[in-house]
Amino acid sequence: MPAEANRREIAREDPLYPQALEDLDSKDGPPERLHVLGNADCLGDPLISIIGARRATPYGLAVSEMCGRISAECGLTVVSGGAIGCDSAAARAALGAGGRTIVVAGCGADEVYPSASRDVFERAVSQGGCVVSIERWGAPPMRYTFLRRNAVIAALGKVLLIAEASRRSGTFSTATAAVQLQRSVFCAPGSIFSPNSTGTNGLIEQGAGIIAGEESLDVVISMNYGLTRATLSGAGDLEQNATILALVASPSRPEELAWRLGTELLTTIRTLSELEAKGKVCRLPDGRYSPTSAYLAQSLPSGIVMGKGLRTGRVESEGEARRR
Numbered sequence: 001m002p003a004e005a006n007r008r009e010i011a012r013e014d015p016l017y018p019q020a021l022e023d024l025d026s027k028d029g030p031p032e033r034l035h036v037l038g039n040a041d042c043l044g045d046p047l048i049s050i051i052g053a054r055r056a057t058p059y060g061l062a063v064s065e066m067c068g069r070i071s072a073e074c075g076l077t078v079v080s081g082g083a084i085g086c087d088s089a090a091a092r093a094a095l096g097a098g099g100r101t102i103v104v105a106g107c108g109a110d111e112v113y114p115s116a117s118r119d120v121f122e123r124a125v126s127q128g129g130c131v132v133s134i135e136r137w138g139a140p141p142m143r144y145t146f147l148r149r150n151a152v153i154a155a156l157g158k159v160l161l162i163a164e165a166s167r168r169s170g171t172f173s174t175a176t177a178a179v180q181l182q183r184s185v186f187c188a189p190g191s192i193f194s195p196n197s198t199g200t201n202g203l204i205e206q207g208a209g210i211i212a213g214e215e216s217l218d219v220v221i222s223m224n225y226g227l228t229r230a231t232l233s234g235a236g237d238l239e240q241n242a243t244i245l246a247l248v249a250s251p252s253r254p255e256e257l258a259w260r261l262g263t264e265l266l267t268t269i270r271t272l273s274e275l276e277a278k279g280k281v282c283r284l285p286d287g288r289y290s291p292t293s294a295y296l297a298q299s300l301p302s303g304i305v306m307g308k309g310l311r312t313g314r315v316e317s318e319g320e321a322r323r324r
Contacts (some may be wrong), residue, residue, distance in 0.1 A: 006125060007110065007137070010034040010043075018043045020155050023181050031134040031152070037109040038130030042100050045077035046225050049157030049183075051174055052086025052164045057196050060164025063188040063211070064089035067161050070217050072099025074227040077129065079104060079156045081149060086163045088117045091124065100129040104153045106146040109133040113141045147173055154178040159224050161211065162187045165199035175203060186211050186220055219249045223260060239263070243271045244280055244291060251290035 010016050011033050024030045036043070050067050052060055068090035071078050078094040080087040082103035091101040101124045107113045109131045112121045121131055134152060135145055150170065154160055154177035162185065165171035178185050186209040190197025204210055211217050222228050222245040226238060246252070246260055258268040272289055275281040280295045 006037055008036045008040050010036055010040060016040050016043060018156060020047075020158075021152065024151060024155050025180070033134070035109040035133045035135070035137055036130050037132075038125035039100075039128050040130060042077055042102060042129050043132070043156075045100065046075065046227070047079050047102065047157045048076045048159050048161065048221070048225075049079040049153050049174075049178075050087070050090035050161045050163065051080060051153065051171055052090075052162055053166060053169060053171065053196055054083050054085040054087075055196070056085035056089070056164055057194070059190065059194075060086050060188075060196060061089045063163040065093040066214060067163060067188075067211070067217060068093030068099075068101075069097045070214060070229065071221065072097035073229045074218075074221045074225070075099075076221065076225065076227065077102060079153055081106065081146075081153055082117045082120050082124075082131075084114055084116050088120045090163065091120045095120075095123050095127055100124075100127060102129050102156070103131045104149050104156070105131055105133040105135070106149040107133065107141040108135050108137045108139040110137050111139070111141075146170065150174040151177040154183060155181055157183065159184045159186065159220065161217075161220075162200055162203065162208075164188065164190060164196050165203075166196050167198045167202060169199050171199060175208075184209065184220075184224060188212075216249075219245045222246065223249065226261070239267070239271050240275055240280075243268065244275060244295070247281060247289055247291050248296070251284060251288040253288050257289070 012030060021030045048071050050064060052064055064086040068078050072094040077100045078090055079102045080091045082088060082091065082105065094101050103121055103124045112118045124131055134148060150173045154174050160178040160183050162171055162175060175185055185203065187200040187203050188211045189201055189204055192201065218229060222242045226242050228241045242261055246257060254269050254272060255265055258265045272281060279292055281289050282292050284290055
């Protein structure tokens, strides 16, 4: 791993300490100190957490790579656990797209576990990201450290994406923490006959949003971060792109749209008027706004499918699922 000079310890009173971790409400509360190897400034980036099965299928790996790549292309920093399978696939794709990644280690930040992910740990640091841990320097991986690590992954990202997971998966502890922290959870659906998709399909059944392809992931990122890829930007400004992508996901009234985008109502109304004048949106009889059929046919011919995201409620345990 990189040299001693790249090490840093960040206490809770440090300005670089991520405010998102203050939401943790476990018996231990927010970690008092973070051990960071690499660029600690990236903890202040817009962060998205991407996780999934360690024993991933080719489908799960492909979904992870898509999520990591698109997130990086939108300017997000990808958070993962660096595990084999989906975690490392997402991180490698983000790094390959020129983005940054944060590895939350289940051991000391100066250790590498698993060894098969050494390139992810090292490239995270060399490409402007970091490896972060709440464990002491040199700490070995232990079962309990990964449960604590999963809570940190859930807290750091505003959105949690799950590429693939069975019901017998550590991914569920991360999903449970994300729900408790009121983060948005999105999953890629899989075959009902695939054991590796029983977990993600179950989360969708309980209310998690659906990642149905590149377009729907673009919408998720636009709605939650106000960021879009160059391929979706066109000639319009960021406000218009975020507005129209939100309407593709779900036709809405101006006040609902303003709440979803986190903008002032007058700003949203002005943006809708500009888009209506350009023929990109129209007002429906019930007062909601929607993209025009001409815009959809020209710009997004494949359509977009998206869920709202699992923001409240409780994730069902494996035992409860069996009893049900």
